[in-house]
Amino acid sequence: MSHATTVRDIPTPAPAxxxxxxxxxxxxxxxxxxxxxxxxxxxxGLGLAAGWQSRVQWGLISALFFLVISYVTTSxxxxxxxxxxxxxxxxVWVCFLLAVVPLASLLWTTVSRGSERLDGYFLTHSMxxxxxxxxxxxxxxxxxxxxxxxxxxxLISAPLGLLTAVYLVEYGKGALARxxxxxxxxxxxxxxxxAGLFILSIMLIAGxxxxxxxxxxxxxxxxxxxxxxxxxxxxxxxxxxxxEASLALGIPKWRTILKVVxxxxxxxxxxxxxLAVARIAGETAPIILLVFGSQLINTNPFEGAQSSxxxxxxxxxxxxxxxxxxxxxxxxxxxxxxVMILNLVARGIARWKAPKAGR
Amino acid sequence: MASTTQQIQTxxxxxxxxxxxxxxxxxxFLGLSRGSGILLxxxxxxxxxxxxxxxxxxISKDEGNFLTTFDWNPAGDPPVFGIxxxxxxxxxxxxxxxxxxxxxxxxxxxxxSHYAPRKLAGAIAYVIDLLAAVPSIVYGIxxxxxxxxxxxxxxxxxxxxxxxxxxxxxxxxxxxxxLFTVGILLAVMILPIxxxxxxxxxxxxxxxxxxxxxxxxxTRWEVIxxxxxxxxxxxxxxxxxxxxxxxxxxxxxxxxxxxPNFLISLHVLNPGGGTFAQNIAAKFGEADAFxxxxxxxxxxxxxxxTLLVNGAARLIIARRKEYSGANx
Numbered sequence: 203m204s205h206a207t208t209v210r211d212i213p214t215p216a217p218a219x220x221x222x223x224x225x226x227x228x229x230x231x232x233x234x235x236x237x238x239x240x241x242x243x244x245x246x247g248l249g250l251a252a253g254w255q256s257r258v259q260w261g262l263i264s265a266l267f268f269l270v271i272s273y274v275t276t277s278x279x280x281x282x283x284x285x286x287x288x289x290x291x292x293x294v295w296v297c298f299l300l301a302v303v304p305l306a307s308l309l310w311t312t313v314s315r316g317s318e319r320l321d322g323y324f325l326t327h328s329m330x331x332x333x334x335x336x337x338x339x340x341x342x343x344x345x346x347x348x349x350x351x352x353x354x355x356x357l358i359s360a361p362l363g364l365l366t367a368v369y370l371v372e373y374g375k376g377a378l379a380r381x382x383x384x385x386x387x388x389x390x391x392x393x394x395x396x397a398g399l400f401i402l403s404i405m406l407i408a409g410x411x412x413x414x415x416x417x418x419x420x421x422x423x424x425x426x427x428x429x430x431x432x433x434x435x436x437x438x439x440x441x442x443x444x445x446e447a448s449l450a451l452g453i454p455k456w457r458t459i460l461k462v463v464x465x466x467x468x469x470x471x472x473x474x475x476x477l478a479v480a481r482i483a484g485e486t487a488p489i490i491l492l493v494f495g496s497q498l499i500n501t502n503p504f505e506g507a508q509s510s511x512x513x514x515x516x517x518x519x520x521x522x523x524x525x526x527x528x529x530x531x532x533x534x535x536x537x538x539x540x541v542m543i544l545n546l547v548a549r550g551i552a553r554w555k556a557p558k559a560g561r
Numbered sequence: 562m563a564s565t566t567q568q569i570q571t572x573x574x575x576x577x578x579x580x581x582x583x584x585x586x587x588x589x590f591l592g593l594s595r596g597s598g599i600l601l602x603x604x605x606x607x608x609x610x611x612x613x614x615x616x617x618x619x620i621s622k623d624e625g626n627f628l629t630t631f632d633w634n635p636a637g638d639p640p641v642f643g644i645x646x647x648x649x650x651x652x653x654x655x656x657x658x659x660x661x662x663x664x665x666x667x668x669x670x671x672x673x674s675h676y677a678p679r680k681l682a683g684a685i686a687y688v689i690d691l692l693a694a695v696p697s698i699v700y701g702i703x704x705x706x707x708x709x710x711x712x713x714x715x716x717x718x719x720x721x722x723x724x725x726x727x728x729x730x731x732x733x734x735x736x737x738x739x740l741f742t743v744g745i746l747l748a749v750m751i752l753p754i755x756x757x758x759x760x761x762x763x764x765x766x767x768x769x770x771x772x773x774x775x776x777x778x779x780t781r782w783e784v785i786x787x788x789x790x791x792x793x794x795x796x797x798x799x800x801x802x803x804x805x806x807x808x809x810x811x812x813x814x815x816x817x818x819x820x821p822n823f824l825i826s827l828h829v830l831n832p833g834g835g836t837f838a839q840n841i842a843a844k845f846g847e848a849d850a851f852x853x854x855x856x857x858x859x860x861x862x863x864x865x866x867t868l869l870v871n872g873a874a875r876l877i878i879a880r881r882k883e884y885s886g887a888n889x
Contacts (some may be wrong), residue, residue: 258715287780296675297668298685301756305692308703362597369594382598384875385605391803391871392864393810395838396608397859403611406853423604430601458589467786477694484696487812490842512698514812519702519817527706534699545694549687 221384234272234292241268261303265296309538316535319528323538329497331388334521341533343499344514347414348540350503351493351510352483354418355425360475361538362422363429370430371437372459389427397423398488405492409532412494417510420488425478432474469551474546480541511537575708595760608864616858619851625859631823635855642855644862649825650740650834651863654815655808657744657829658751663801665748666755671785673756686760693753701817703745705738709818712737714831731830738820741829743836746814751804758803763789764795795877802874806867812838812879844871 233369245264272292277285324340332339352547370379400418410416440463449456464471489495494507495517509517518530620627622640630643669689673682713736720731770788779787815836821843822833841856848856 242768257829258711260719262715281778283783287782290782290785291676294668297636297665298672300665301669301692301752305695307707308695308699311707312699361710362600365594365597366601366637369591369598373591373594374598375843378595382601382791384872384879385602387875388868388871389605390607391806391839391867393722393812393813393867393876395810395841396612396860396864396867399841399857399864400608400611402853403615406613406615406850407799413663423608426601426604454584454587456586459590480694484698486696486698487838487842491845498688512696515702516813516817529701530755534702537696538699541694541696542691545691 203258209310226468227279228284229276233275234288237272237275237292238268241265241271265300268292268296300320312531312534312538315528317532319532320535324529324532328499330499332497334526335523337468337525337528339510341514341529341536343496343513344509344533345445346499347503347508347510348373348483348512350501351414351418351421351489351508352479354415354503355482356475356479358418358422359425359429359478363426363475363478364433364471366426366430367433367437368459368464370434372455372463386427386430389423390431391432391489392424394420394485395487395491397421398491401488402491403456412491412492412507413505414490414500414508417508417520418490418503421482421485424485424488425482427473428478429526432477433467433471434522436474437463439470440466469554473548473552476544476551480544480548483541483544484512484537486510486516488511489513490516565881568802578669591719601617612857612861612864615854616861619858622851623855631825631839633804633823633855635852636847636849640851640855644837644859646823647835647837647840647859648862650819651809651836651841651866653829653834654740654743654747655805656740656838658747658808659801659805661745661748662752662755662795662804663797666804667759667797669752669756670759671789673760675781675785675789676699678693678769686757689753689756692749693757697750697811698817700750701814702744704814705817706743708746709737709742712742717739720830728827728829730828733831733833735820735832737830738818738832740819740834743815744829745820746818747808747811750811750814751807754807755800755804756801759793759797762800766792795880799874799877802870805873806874809870810838810863810867811836812842815839816842837866 213425242264245260247258248263269289269292273285273289276288280288285475319337325345326342327338327340328343329339360559366382370383373379373384391420397420400423401416404410405412405416442467444462445458448462453461489510490513493510493513495509495513496507497509500508502507515530515537517531518526518533573599619635623630623635624639624641625632625641625643627643629645630641631641631646633646634640635642669685672692675685677685716731716737716739719729722733723729736809766789771784774784774788815841819833819834819839820832821839821846823835824833826833837859841860845853
């Protein structure tokens with residue numbers, strides 16, 4: 203703000219009385235806060251006066267007022283350039299708030315609606331013999347299904363993803379490595395429902411029955427690229443000096459990788475795998491196609507229909523009764539808690555075991 | 562790494578070859594890791610092959626035109642189904658999501674990279690990443706049970722003041738289970754990925770460029786307009802395309818929010834329409850064996866669509882990486 207004035211001040215030669223146009227006034231530091239308060243008051247007032255039902259509109263109108271007020275005031279008090287700068291700052295703030303509102307609303311609704319129904323009974327009972335409108339039943343069978351399917355998917359994808367990442371970082375060269383890198387990237391974008399359809403088409407050809415294993419296969423297609431990507435990033439962080447020191451001692455490359463490279467990066471790799479688990483734990487579409495859903499406890503993932511947490515939420519939502527909505531929210535709370543805890547633990551590990559890069 | 566061993570081997574006649582006992586282990590390990598890389602390629606290829614095979618079965622028996630029919634009735638006699646409505650709904654809802662999400666995401670990315678105080682920025686980036694971790698089915702029931710009732714007022718208001726634009730004209734009474742609502746929900750869902758990729762790019766802007774602009778007396782906005790945005794343009798484009806790929810394939814959020822029908826209408830506030838993924842999830846339960854093949858055929862189109870979008874996004878990123886090294 204001040205540089206503009208100083209630059210312009212230089213050509214004024216005589217120390218005469220400062221010309222009014224040259225020294226620019228500026229708004230106080232807390233002005234944006236004032237604008238925001240004024241905008242919210244105006245927005246709420248207008249909303250009340252016009253009788254608009256939706257609070258969303260009140261917010262949008264307030265945001266608009268905020269932008270207009272800050273632009274106009276700044277361009278009157280300061281100048282056009284400062285006004286444009288202020289407008290951009292305000293816009294960026296509005297964007298940020300716009301993104302926070304849905305997240306806050308989503309978390310708040312899930313926690314408040316979900317905690318109504320969530321208790322020990324809900325976690326330890328299945329839906330066997332429970333009709334849709336009854337306020338009974340639980341999520342036990344779905345929990346078992348989710349844990350088993352995600353577990354199998356992890357057992358398949360973690361080694362595959364790890365080895366692929368090792369290939370890309372330690373051996374990868376030439377056309378094959380480039381192709382793998384590119385297709386891993388593309389694979390990250392495969393919609394979950396397409397992964398489900400792929401396994402479904404194999405099932406149709408081979409005449410297989412739906413089971414937890416089929417769902418786990420589809421989930422591992424979604425999980426592998428995530429594991430590869432994160433492991434690759436971590437392996438790249440391992441300083442080359444470590445590899446060179448090990449190789450210089452005459453240790454073969456595979457032992458160098460197993461004993462030096464992987465242990466150095468293990469924290470980051472674990473984080474990546476856990477984030478991938480968190481991602482696939484919430485996938486619903488492949489389960490609809492491949493595991494079919496069940497009201498009963500089925501602990502065998504290799505035979506017969508199973509349920510899973512996200513599928514359970516969808517199923518209860520579709521019943522459309524008050525009691526089933528309650529169950530859906532409670533299950534959503536369980537699922538979000540599961541995913542968030544995985545996320546927090548994973549990031550905790552990442553911070554605790556961060557490879558000391560470049561040192 | 563590989564280069565060092567190979568360089569030693571290249572000069573012929575010299576006996577520098579390390580004869581360690583680990584040769585067999587090396588070969589096995591290389592075989593395993595290369596094998597899993599190849600397995601990934603095989604999986605990608607077989608996705609395409611298997612889906613095409615089942616889709617070919619379905620399309621060969623389709624009595625309607627697969628591309629232009631406004632109906633989905635593979636169980637009928639004769640079977641008639643087409644993807645016109647689904648393609649339209651998928652593209653329209655994703656475009657709405659992009660129009661809303663990309664500017665907001667760029668704003669948040671700028672907020673994190675250039676506006677927020679350093680400590681706050683880390684926390685905000687973390688919160689945005691958490692948004693990405695929320696499962697889509699939870700977004701789905703939140704959208705259906707919270708967002709839809711909330712948007713009713715906004716829909717009426719849009720119809721009242723912007724009805725003349727045709728697009729925002731609401732000709733059918735009904736709750737807001739429309740492509741527009743789906744677009745808003747998808748926008749919330751793709752926000753995190755667009756934000757995090759854009760943020761990465763904005764943080765890579767060479768300090769020199771920004772400081773040069775500041776030294777010339779530029780305001781913060783001018784710094785962003787003159788040095789940050791031009792540098793980050795391709796990154797933002799590819800971030801948006803990654804978001805688009807997500808939006809195209811999103812299943813559960815659309816399946817819970819939309820009340821589908823098989824009509825094409827540009828009145829985006831009217832309930833109705835459909836997307837590929839939503840149609841598959843909704844029609845799967847009642848589909849017989851042939852009906853499943855028909856759904857697989859529509860899934861193949863979705864697969865190709867997302868493949869093109871994601872591939873293009875990745876190519877743009879890769880190209881950028883090649884020349885950005887010179888700026889470092």
